[in-house]
Amino acid sequence: MGFQFSPYIDLLNSIICAFCSYKLYRSYQRDRQKSPVLLFFSQGYLALIIAYIFFSLPRIIAPQESFYLGVGFVIAQAFLFFAVAFFAKVTTFFINTLVVQRVFWLVILISLVAIILSIYYFAYPQYDTATGITDWNINDIVGVASVVVIAGVLVPSMIIFFWQGRRTADKVVKIRSTLIAIGLLFLIITAYTYYNATTQIAVLTSDLFSLLSFLIIFFGIIYKRKEQQLNQRLLNNKV
Amino acid sequence: MKTNTQAKEEKSDNKQKKVEAEINDADFKPRMEQDIVLLGEEEKLKRLRWSVAVRYIMITVVCLIALISYEAGFQFDLIGVLIGATIAFIFNLASGLVYQTIYFPRYWPYIGIFLDMIVITLIVHATGGIESIFLPLYLLQLVGTNVHFSRVAAPLNLVFGGIMFVLMIILEYHGILPHNSILIIREDLYLNELYLFGMGFTMLCLMGISTYRSGYVVRSLSTVEAELLKANQELIRLNRIYSKVNRRLKEVDQMKTEFISVASHQMRTPLSATKWVIRMLLDGDLGTLNPQQREMLNKGYQTNERMIMLINDLLNVSRIEEGRFQYRFVHMSLEEIIESVVQEMYNVIKKKGIKFEYKKPKAPVQKVNIDPQKIRLAIQNLFDNALKYTPSGGRVVISLKQDKDQLIFSITDSGVGIPTQQQGRIFSKFFRADNVIRMQTDGSGLGLFIVKSIMDNHKGNTWFESIEGKGTTFYFTLPIKSADQTNSQFEQFIKSM
Numbered sequence: 001m002g003f004q005f006s007p008y009i010d011l012l013n014s015i016i017c018a019f020c021s022y023k024l025y026r027s028y029q030r031d032r033q034k035s036p037v038l039l040f041f042s043q044g045y046l047a048l049i050i051a052y053i054f055f056s057l058p059r060i061i062a063p064q065e066s067f068y069l070g071v072g073f074v075i076a077q078a079f080l081f082f083a084v085a086f087f088a089k090v091t092t093f094f095i096n097t098l099v100v101q102r103v104f105w106l107v108i109l110i111s112l113v114a115i116i117l118s119i120y121y122f123a124y125p126q127y128d129t130a131t132g133i134t135d136w137n138i139n140d141i142v143g144v145a146s147v148v149v150i151a152g153v154l155v156p157s158m159i160i161f162f163w164q165g166r167r168t169a170d171k172v173v174k175i176r177s178t179l180i181a182i183g184l185l186f187l188i189i190t191a192y193t194y195y196n197a198t199t200q201i202a203v204l205t206s207d208l209f210s211l212l213s214f215l216i217i218f219f220g221i222i223y224k225r226k227e228q229q230l231n232q233r234l235l236n237n238k239v
Numbered sequence: 240m241k242t243n244t245q246a247k248e249e250k251s252d253n254k255q256k257k258v259e260a261e262i263n264d265a266d267f268k269p270r271m272e273q274d275i276v277l278l279g280e281e282e283k284l285k286r287l288r289w290s291v292a293v294r295y296i297m298i299t300v301v302c303l304i305a306l307i308s309y310e311a312g313f314q315f316d317l318i319g320v321l322i323g324a325t326i327a328f329i330f331n332l333a334s335g336l337v338y339q340t341i342y343f344p345r346y347w348p349y350i351g352i353f354l355d356m357i358v359i360t361l362i363v364h365a366t367g368g369i370e371s372i373f374l375p376l377y378l379l380q381l382v383g384t385n386v387h388f389s390r391v392a393a394p395l396n397l398v399f400g401g402i403m404f405v406l407m408i409i410l411e412y413h414g415i416l417p418h419n420s421i422l423i424i425r426e427d428l429y430l431n432e433l434y435l436f437g438m439g440f441t442m443l444c445l446m447g448i449s450t451y452r453s454g455y456v457v458r459s460l461s462t463v464e465a466e467l468l469k470a471n472q473e474l475i476r477l478n479r480i481y482s483k484v485n486r487r488l489k490e491v492d493q494m495k496t497e498f499i500s501v502a503s504h505q506m507r508t509p510l511s512a513t514k515w516v517i518r519m520l521l522d523g524d525l526g527t528l529n530p531q532q533r534e535m536l537n538k539g540y541q542t543n544e545r546m547i548m549l550i551n552d553l554l555n556v557s558r559i560e561e562g563r564f565q566y567r568f569v570h571m572s573l574e575e576i577i578e579s580v581v582q583e584m585y586n587v588i589k590k591k592g593i594k595f596e597y598k599k600p601k602a603p604v605q606k607v608n609i610d611p612q613k614i615r616l617a618i619q620n621l622f623d624n625a626l627k628y629t630p631s632g633g634r635v636v637i638s639l640k641q642d643k644d645q646l647i648f649s650i651t652d653s654g655v656g657i658p659t660q661q662q663g664r665i666f667s668k669f670f671r672a673d674n675v676i677r678m679q680t681d682g683s684g685l686g687l688f689i690v691k692s693i694m695d696n697h698k699g700n701t702w703f704e705s706i707e708g709k710g711t712t713f714y715f716t717l718p719i720k721s722a723d724q725t726n727s728q729f730e731q732f733i734k735s736m
Contacts, residue, residue: 008307015299027736037732094729164729173733221736 007059009207014052016214021045044086051079066124081111091157114145158184179220186213319365360403367421385453500557552685566610598638617693620686628654656707666691
């Protein structure tokens, strides 16, 4: 029986997402007025935690049980779409604040259609004991809808982070937004390789790309310069 | 009897002495030392909070490695690992709560480091004892202790950890503790004395070296820290002095602004009354006036109007300084405002015989986020200056154009210009250049200060080009389509992460 790295990497991804979500929520709580987008970003990561848990746990606990794998996949997909909808809110906020809610509901609507279809055409994933790969048997329409929604949100997000990062003069903002943009780029590559992976190496590569992308985004979120920390300390110092 | 000036000087001297006394008071030094101690404790508390986060990461990593290794074929006692991880997790939860307090906990962290050694020994035992892949955890723990705690804590932890480790391998050797063979190397490895001695001795040596080396690094860092602390003491002292002086200056400035505000308000009411009385007289409401009377009243009316304008400027300045100059932004066309100001000023232009030109943009410019009242006031001020300082027959040109993501407004006159050496002070309050003072024209020297403040609040730029005797061009820019606002929102979002 081939050893499955994939579910453990997904579990690790959910832990990184948990750190990101917590960090962003703490920052949001610090100053709610300053940046409401932080809440959307944090909510997106919260949905991703659940998505990755549902992606990984059924494969760790019952890799041979097709039904549980299928149910886990549908739930994970639902939360993945939910996360994407929140990320769409973040991106739209920097393009046109007036349509943030409309875009959010549009993504939710498309996602809902995809989820209903994936329940209607319920697929039984197959676990290959020799390679350790799980073939999800994704319905074509669901697959296309997923790619459209994910790419439709992640590509503009990546462009926004790159573009805004280039425009800013602040070094910390530049590095942070560039790191997040690179992370998003890796995430797009992950999605592409994941849907086309047929060999164990391809699956492993895709998983490693996902891990790498979440780690880069995580570093982008926590990155802080020494002088920024010092300034913060001096500001907090009640002298 | 003291004159007014003497009284003021005496008052000012007293204030200065009061500030110095506050700085040099007996309580100042202890307070400063207390601040430094607090700063040190705050730093330690931060490190402890960080250690809680690190412990969570370690628990997660150890559990994951144990789980993956177990899946890969290592025969670990998973229950033992989970018990160890759970103890550490519960303790960490409690530590998190303890370190949330503002006071530096004295003994709790020490319980933590010794408990960590017990948990590590438990995990090492559960994952193969002397064969365990988690043996390096001991080294990590010792380095961590050196970083977080005092010079004594790390050697103490070394002794405690060493005893735990040696005790574990002896107990396993004698069969008192069951040995979990991980079946990777040899089943009876834990019974091989040579291996036990070699591995045990190497581990103890490595633990000792780790303690010594990390301790050395931490000590040298502490020396640097002590030096920095000294420098910090001086900075804190200076900071206190400047803060006090600054506070005093702000108080004086505040008093001045309040005085201007109150005086202006008090003066505006009688001036308005005077204005309407003269207006009624001029309109003939109280009988017909002879030409001489009309001329005198006209002069009085104009002087009164100038006074009202000055008072309005003073009130605006005091509002700006007190932060009460409220802005209400709307998305609208700048052209509309310019055209309305031009229309309003048309009579003055005609009366003065000035050649006026408005260079409209070739294509309609985009709308911008502006406060129409404030922008109107800024354009009025610039226009008023241009007309005032341009002699009859001179030229005034207004232009508006769009450049990528901003609108550029300019107003050029062929007036007296600004002397080169005084150009740096042109946006200062109450500043009027020498050449315009000599012209004996009206003006408070507040107009350009107000213009600059308005433009700054619109995230625009204000500047000018001037040659004395030839004329001046004033420019201001306004960001379009809130692109800059989007960028600043984005910056704020990224910064606040």
